[in-house]
Amino acid sequence: MTQRLGVVGFPIEHSISPAIQQAALDALGIDARYERWRIAPAELRAWVESLRGPDVLGANVTVPHKEAVVPYLDELSPTARSIGAVNTIVHRDGRLLGANTDVEGFARSLLEAGFDPHGADVVLLGAGGAARAVAVALLGAGVRRLVLFNRGLARAEALAALLGDQPGAGQTTVEAYALDAPALDAHLAQCTLLVNTTSVGLHPGDSLLSVERVPAGALVVDIIYNPPETALLAAARARGARTLNGLPMLVHQAALAFQLWTGREAPLGVMFAAARAALP
Ligand code: ATR
Numbered sequence: 001m002t003q004r005l006g007v008v009g010f011p012i013e014h015s016i017s018p019a020i021q022q023a024a025l026d027a028l029g030i031d032a033r034y035e036r037w038r039i040a041p042a043e044l045r046a047w048v049e050s051l052r053g054p055d056v057l058g059a060n061v062t063v064p065h066k067e068a069v070v071p072y073l074d075e076l077s078p079t080a081r082s083i084g085a086v087n088t089i090v091h092r093d094g095r096l097l098g099a100n101t102d103v104e105g106f107a108r109s110l111l112e113a114g115f116d117p118h119g120a121d122v123v124l125l126g127a128g129g130a131a132r133a134v135a136v137a138l139l140g141a142g143v144r145r146l147v148l149f150n151r152g153l154a155r156a157e158a159l160a161a162l163l164g165d166q167p168g169a170g171q172t173t174v175e176a177y178a179l180d181a182p183a184l185d186a187h188l189a190q191c192t193l194l195v196n197t198t199s200v201g202l203h204p205g206d207s208l209l210s211v212e213r214v215p216a217g218a219l220v221v222d223i224i225y226n227p228p229e230t231a232l233l234a235a236a237r238a239r240g241a242r243t244l245n246g247l248p249m250l251v252h253q254a255a256l257a258f259q260l261w262t263g264r265e266a267p268l269g270v271m272f273a274a275a276r277a278a279l280p
Contacts, residue, residue: 004055005261006035008047009062013038016278017060020254023274027267032057041068048072051091057261058090060254066129073098082166083132088257099260102133105253106223107141112252113244115193115219117141123187123215124148125179125208126197127155130223134197135159139166145173147187151198153178179208188215194236195221201230211235219243225250226279251275 005025007017013036021034037059039047044065049072051059061069066085070076073089077099080086086098110117120143124135127150138146146163150156156176163174177183188194194215200206201224209232214220220236223246233243254275255266 001031001055003030003032003057004035004053005032005057005059006037007060007062008037008039008044008065010038010040010064012036012062015062016250016275017062017254019274019278020251020271021060021258023270024255024258024267025262027270028262028264030262030264039065041065044068045072048089048096051089051096052094056091058088058257060257061087061089063129070098072096079103079136083136083162085129085132087133087253088260090260099257100133101253101256101260102130102249103137103140104256105251106134106249107137108252108256109244109248110141110193110219110221112248113219113242115242115244117143117193119144120192121145121187121190122147122193122195123184123191124195124197126150127152127159127176128197131197132159132162134195134223135163136166138193138195139163139168139172139174142168143172143193145175147183147191148174148176149179149181149184149187150176151179185213188213191215191218193221194218195223196230196232197223199224201232202226205231207231207235209235211238214239214241216240222246223249225275228279247272247275247279 074095080100088099090097148156160176214235216239219242221244222230225246258266
């Protein structure tokens with residue numbers, strides 16, 4: 001029986017997960033088809049129930065459903081539980097387990113780039129769903145200071161409070177500010193890692209920081225992968241800073257999900273190549 005997998009979202013047309021996952025399944029000769037499921041919020045509960053079918057291995061979950069699926073699952077991994085968001089569902093014998101591989105995917109992308117976050121001073125731009133996964137990964141990696149800046153201060157403060165409840169929180173100083181706070185420049189000057197998790201940068205030319213404000217001595221990460229070089233990363237490159245886009249995080253979260261579904265080691269090289277080929 002051909003097994004089924006897929007990614008659920010709304011909209012979902014632009015997801016490159018099908019290209020990445022199908023390439024990995026094919027490379028390992030696994031008889032499974034990875035689909036694209038466009039499901040509106042009102043249909044989400046019925047969709048989750050459909051995953052209990054005997055031919056379904058599991059699913060990826062993307063915007064806007066990562067938090068909404070949580071109450072419909074039977075079990076959560078510790079990471080998914082602590083951040084309240086699921087990007088991977090694993091179906092085992094009628095039970096649905098929710099996991100979050102974005103967290104470890106981000107951590108692996110940093111290590112692969114040769115950056116050890118332990119003891120780092122970090123400026124994190126944004127406080128939405130993606131920021132939560134990145135922040136939990138950084139806390140878990142033992143950064144020294146994590147300073148959150150968000151357009152809306154309340155959301156940054158809520159994320160700081162959530163981080164205070166995480167295991168290992170004691171070794172990291174967490175602060176939260178509005179994006180227009182004067183503290184941003186001093187923290188930018190000090191940081192060794194700057195991460196943009198906001199959607200600013202999806203449109204070519206848009207950046208939250210002018211070129212002069214980008215820290216030349218830091219690793220500058222933008223979790224956006226399309227365009228491959230956002231205006232922030234272009235500014236960082238112009239300043240001589242090291243840069244990293246969101247493609248490695250995307251591929252590593254995909255590889256970790258693949259391993260949960262199949263129990264097989266993911267063919268990372270195949271997945272990277274498929275991701276690059278699928279991008280415009
Ligand atoms: P995701 O799941 O991708 O993180 P999200 O939860 O909608 O998406 O979060 C989007 C993030 O981008 C938020 O931090 C948002 O800031 P607010 O919380 O203040 O809305 C940020 N963002 C989006 N557009 C922005 C803009 N024009 N300027 C500054 N920040 C912006």
